[in-house]
Amino acid sequence: MISRVVAMVLRYMFIYKRSTIRIAELIFFPLMDLLVWGFVTLYLQQVTQSNAVLFMLGGIVLWDIFFRAQQAVGMSVLQEMWVGNTLNLFVSPIRPRELILSTAIVGFIRATITATGLGICAYVLYAFNMMDLGIALVPLFGLLLFFGWAVGLFTSALILRYGEAAESLAWIVPFLIQPFVAVFYPVSALPPALQAFAQIFPCTHIFEGMRSVLHSGGVPWREMGISFLLTLVWLCFTGTFFARTLTYVRSKGYLTTASRG
Amino acid sequence: MQSVVVTNLWKKFGKTPAVKGISFAAERGEILGLLGPNGAGKTTTIHMLLGLTSHDEGSISILGLDMPKNRYEVLQRVNFASAYVSLPGNLTIDESLYVYAKLYNVENPKHRAREVLAELEVDLPGRSLIGTLSAGQKTRLNICKALLNRPEVLFLDEPTASLDPDIAMKVREILKKLRKNYGTTIIYTSHYMQEVEELCDRAIFLARGSIVATGTPTEIRERSKLKSLDEVFVTIARDGELRDSNDKEER
Ligand SMILES: Nc1ncnc2c1ncn2[C@@H]1O[C@H](COP(=O)(O)OP(=O)(O)O)[C@@H](O)[C@H]1O
Numbered sequence: 001m002i003s004r005v006v007a008m009v010l011r012y013m014f015i016y017k018r019s020t021i022r023i024a025e026l027i028f029f030p031l032m033d034l035l036v037w038g039f040v041t042l043y044l045q046q047v048t049q050s051n052a053v054l055f056m057l058g059g060i061v062l063w064d065i066f067f068r069a070q071q072a073v074g075m076s077v078l079q080e081m082w083v084g085n086t087l088n089l090f091v092s093p094i095r096p097r098e099l100i101l102s103t104a105i106v107g108f109i110r111a112t113i114t115a116t117g118l119g120i121c122a123y124v125l126y127a128f129n130m131m132d133l134g135i136a137l138v139p140l141f142g143l144l145l146f147f148g149w150a151v152g153l154f155t156s157a158l159i160l161r162y163g164e165a166a167e168s169l170a171w172i173v174p175f176l177i178q179p180f181v182a183v184f185y186p187v188s189a190l191p192p193a194l195q196a197f198a199q200i201f202p203c204t205h206i207f208e209g210m211r212s213v214l215h216s217g218g219v220p221w222r223e224m225g226i227s228f229l230l231t232l233v234w235l236c237f238t239g240t241f242f243a244r245t246l247t248y249v250r251s252k253g254y255l256t257t258a259s260r261g
Numbered sequence: 262m263q264s265v266v267v268t269n270l271w272k273k274f275g276k277t278p279a280v281k282g283i284s285f286a287a288e289r290g291e292i293l294g295l296l297g298p299n300g301a302g303k304t305t306t307i308h309m310l311l312g313l314t315s316h317d318e319g320s321i322s323i324l325g326l327d328m329p330k331n332r333y334e335v336l337q338r339v340n341f342a343s344a345y346v347s348l349p350g351n352l353t354i355d356e357s358l359y360v361y362a363k364l365y366n367v368e369n370p371k372h373r374a375r376e377v378l379a380e381l382e383v384d385l386p387g388r389s390l391i392g393t394l395s396a397g398q399k400t401r402l403n404i405c406k407a408l409l410n411r412p413e414v415l416f417l418d419e420p421t422a423s424l425d426p427d428i429a430m431k432v433r434e435i436l437k438k439l440r441k442n443y444g445t446t447i448i449y450t451s452h453y454m455q456e457v458e459e460l461c462d463r464a465i466f467l468a469r470g471s472i473v474a475t476g477t478p479t480e481i482r483e484r485s486k487l488k489s490l491d492e493v494f495v496t497i498a499r500d501g502e503l504r505d506s507n508d509k510e511e512r
Pocket residue numbers: 252253254257274278279297298299300301302303304305306
């Protein structure tokens with residue numbers, strides 16, 4: 001089991017060894033995002049004379065952790081399709097859960113690199129210090145990773161089912177939930193109906209938690225606990241969905257064909 | 262001992278049947294050819310044997326284990342290569358063989374990778390990206406991959422389809438060597454009837470998802486009273502069946 005997981009982690013890491021464009025993707029694109037929002041924040045701060053807008057920078061860094069984790073798990077099947085390696089992988093003795101675990105590890109590595117890079121940039125450029133979050137960073141980071149994997153599993157299943165045609169889903173799925181999960185503004189900014197809806201996403205509680213830490217300094221453990229339980233529910237749901245999709249895809253013979261009905 | 266036993270295997274895609282209740286078996290160390298026109302169901306059959314596609318009815322036993330119930334035990338001990346599948350194009354030769362050796366939990370993966378490369382006489386630099394290789398070179402590497410775990414049963418889907426005659430001959434020699442030295446069972450498809458006659462202990466002709474002829478290549482040819490296996494193939498492709506010469510005489 002360890003040998004197979006190591007094999008797959010290496011399989012994704014070897015790509016980074018050579019590809020500057022992929023390394024750029026890890027640091028450069030998120031940095032552009034940070035620049036745009038950073039200047040928006042600075043401007044808003046001037047206009048409103050409020051420090052609350054600074055929290056937006058925290059939102060960007062944390063959102064990117066979720067996004068990277070989601071991408072690593074969600075894009076793995078797609079990557080194998082691109083390079084014509086799907087069949088070889090599925091006739092090897094690797095179990096689906098080992099495959100997922102290896103992509104989750106890759107997601108962890110990617111998220112760590114991006115978050116570190118962004119954290120440093122946010123400090124240097126905007127004097128926003130992620131370390132102000134203190135010990136709360138650990139549960140925030142961990143929970144975002146877990147939820148990223150859960151959503152990534154869902155994306156992966158859709159790509160298994162619909163093939164390369166579903167490529168854009170890997171990019172879109174995270175943004176489908178972004179408006180509701182209080183990344184840049186508190187839940188209270190949402191209309192009442194949406195406020196209730198926002199509660200079902202673990203990351204809503206994470207972003208709320210982040211703001212509360214930056215505000216008061218104390219870690220909102222209750223909020224973290226709710227987020228943890230919700231993440232477990234999501235993982236169960238998307239994990240089952242993935243397993244069922246794999247069975248369905250095998251019965252339709254889709255693993256072996258590039259285009260899907 | 263039988264390595265592969267297939268009983269009454271059915272597969273429908275939607276309403277169209279691709280494989281219609283076929284049964285066959287392969288002895289240990291046997292080279293069995295799955296032959297037949299395009300769309301006959303050869304690839305679908307191999308994919309079901311490997312658990313890539315699930316079957317609707319019937320049963321598959323490989324090395325005495327049920328497929329797909331014992332999927333991972335089986336997959337650990339078999340392997341697959343096809344002219345239509347490639348190793349990851351964004352890895353180098355060395356990297357991808359290393360990754361697959363680890364996936365099959367092979368001891369000393371780097372050493373084993375060099376062994377299989379030598380066995381297939383691949384003399385490309387290990388740093389070459391697989392995506393930059395020619396179709397034939399990719400196929401050859403895929404066969405290297407398929408040998409990494411010293412499979413007891415080897416499934417090959419048109420393994421020689423894009424190879425030049427020289428390399429195709431080498432591949433045939435290797436397959437014979439595998440059978441002789443390790444008793445590897447090989448189930449393979451090919452459209453080259455000469456190759457089939459040289460290599461296969463037994464052949465199964467499929468047409469529209471059903472078995473229409475089976476036996477040693479010589480038996481099949483003699484029974485049909487046709488001059489060559491190529492003619493047998495053409496007859497099956499056009500008529501969808503092969504009448505026994507006995508039937509013909511009765512008419
Ligand atoms: N995933 C699939 N969905 C629908 N039809 C399929 C699928 N895979 C194969 N088929 C059909 O099944 C039949 C047998 O195909 P195949 O096994 O690839 O034939 P062969 O390998 O003998 O050329 C063909 O008619 C093909 O169109």
